[in-house]
Amino acid sequence: AAGVIQSPRHLIKEKRETATLKCYPIPRHDTVYWYQQGPGQDPQFLISFYEKMQSDKGSIPDRFSAQQFSDYHSELNMSSLELGDSALYFCASSLTRQGDAKNIQYFGAGTRLSVL
Amino acid sequence: GIQVEQSPPDLILQEGANSTLRCNFSDSVNNLQWFHQNPWGQLINLFYIPSGTKQNGRLSATTVATERYSLLYISSSQTTDSGVYFCAVVPWAGANSKLTFGKGITLSVRP
Numbered sequence: 001a002a003g004v005i006q007s008p009r010h011l012i013k014e015k016r017e018t019a020t021l022k023c024y025p026i027p028r029h030d031t032v033y034w035y036q037q038g039p040g041q042d043p044q045f046l047i048s049f050y051e052k053m054q055s056d057k058g059s060i061p062d063r064f065s066a067q068q069f070s071d072y073h074s075e076l077n078m079s080s081l082e083l084g085d086s087a088l089y090f091c092a093s094s095l096t097r098q099g100d101a102k103n104i105q106y107f108g109a110g111t112r113l114s115v116l
Numbered sequence: 117g118i119q120v121e122q123s124p125p126d127l128i129l130q131e132g133a134n135s136t137l138r139c140n141f142s143d144s145v146n147n148l149q150w151f152h153q154n155p156w157g158q159l160i161n162l163f164y165i166p167s168g169t170k171q172n173g174r175l176s177a178t179t180v181a182t183e184r185y186s187l188l189y190i191s192s193s194q195t196t197d198s199g200v201y202f203c204a205v206v207p208w209a210g211a212n213s214k215l216t217f218g219k220g221i222t223l224s225v226r227p
Contacts (some may be wrong), residue, residue, distance in 0.1 A: 033214060042202060042217035043159070056212040088157050096213060103147065105215055107159040 002026055004108035006091050012114045013081050021076040021111045025093030031055070032074040033092040033105060034066060043090055049074060050096060081115045088112050118143045118207040122218035129193050129225045137188040137221050139203030147206035148179055149215065150188050154199045162188070162201075193225045 005024040013019050025032050031050045035043040045058035049068035060066075063081075068074045078085060088110045094103040119142040129135055141148075150162040163170050167181040174193075179186040190197055200222050204215040 031213070035215075042219050043204075043215075045214040045216070048212070048214060056214055058214065090159060092215075094213070103213055104161070104164045105149065105213075106161060107151075109158050112157065 004091055004093050004106055006089075006108035006111050008111060009109065010112050010114075012116065014116055015081060015083065017081050017115075019078045019081060019113060021078070021089055021091075021113075023074045023076070023091030023093075023108060025072055025074070025091070026095075026106055029072070029093035029095050029106075031094045031096040031103070032068055032072070033094075034060075034074070034076050035090040035092065035107075037088040037090065037110075038084075039087070046076070078113075083115050086113060086115045118145070118205060118216050120203060120205055120216055120218035122201075122203055122221050124221060125219065126222045127224070129223065131193060131195060131225055131227050133193050133225075134189070134191045135193060135223070137190070137201050137203075137223075139186040139188070139218055141184050141186075141203075141205050143184070144181065144208040145184075145205040146208050147213070147215070148186055149204050150177055150186070151202040151204065152197075152199050153202060153220070159202070190223075193223075195225045195227055198223055198225045 033048040034046040037043040046060040048056045052068045066076045092105040092107045121140045152160045163177040169178045176189045200220040204217040
């Protein structure tokens, strides 16, 4: 079965550089989520999209932005990178029944970002 | 927001032993998922279990929604079971569906 695809798997950047993470959800899934997991931490919700519209926003820095495209893939753009942005970034997708939060979220393998 | 507490924080087992991992949550939920994060960082879906009991091989889970807790049982543990186990929930209240994770339980299975 198709899974959530994230690219790249690993990314090394310098401080103040920009990074773009990509996510391809499971086909026919209508909701995409982004989570950030710092070293030794639990994943924290950043932002989500339902049918290409932003549906919820968590503790996402203003330096970060995200969007979902017409083909349902999503990109997380990160600018002015800081050392503290080093983390594992997960994308998840789900098929959301409208008005019903009962949905299974399937996670990609993650992108490990290292900011030097 | 909803609080998710997992216990114990760390667990060391000898291969072949059984274990029970607990997840308490502070409010009613309509989504509860258990994950295993392997040493490579991948989050593996174990169970979607907002209520009831499910089994998958050596793993089983039970959620008692009225008492706001879930249990993950691992039987005949293997070294490949090592890693961090997360419980994550979506509360009933509100329209969003983001998962709130517990702090995780680090399991080490020794040969």
